[in-house]
Amino acid sequence: MAGRERLIAASDQVVERGKGVRFTVDAANGDWLPAFAVRYRGAVYAYVNRCAHVSLELDWNEGEFFDITGLYLLCATHGAAYFPDSGKCAAGPCKGGGLHPLETAEHDGNIYLIEQKDIFDDQ
Template sequence: MADTFEPQVIPLCNSQDLVNSGEAVPFDVVYCGQTCLAFAIRYDAQVYAYLNRCSHVPMEMDYQPNRFFDLTGHWLICATHGATYSPRTGACQGGPCRGGLVKIEVSERDGVVHWHTAPQLHPVNF
């Protein structure tokens, strides 16, 4: 019998923990069988989440813990390579990229931000 994927909605943080173009909230996920860091941000009043992996070379992007926005507060930037990404879509906007960031579905309800599992994306203690 084949395993069936059951999506989960997992609480991540309080809504107030995410400020427009401010610090990210980090969390761990298992992506394609590997434990990885991920992050959630707020941009233009919406919440977004991505794996913390530059598409150029899969290394963590933050230049200081939980800091991903450039000085303008409008782009996510890889501290190592200078690649810039759209906070709304994760699409590469400039610099050395090979595609975009891996997006993680999130939702916000009753003052809490949640992330959603996917077939290739699970909680660490899955």
């Protein structure tokens, strides 16, 4: 069964390979985790904002996730690169890891997080 939708941004706030929108998600332990959404090849992708290398947020300036080519999401700390449409590690110290994907829906000019009960908490 699909979860409840929570508004995270207006569609026009998340532009193709532009700045991402930051938001938070509730973790299983009642805490919250930082998250972000970006647009790539027309679709919105959202992930927990936590690098697979070390548990740090990716953005090099607030909301800046894409590398200069606009082809990868880049971690500012040691340069791990992730595929925007899967969150899988493309290069760098995230080898074998990936970003934790979050389900979203886009309709009526808005982007919504599909809230899940099972967002991990392995911190």
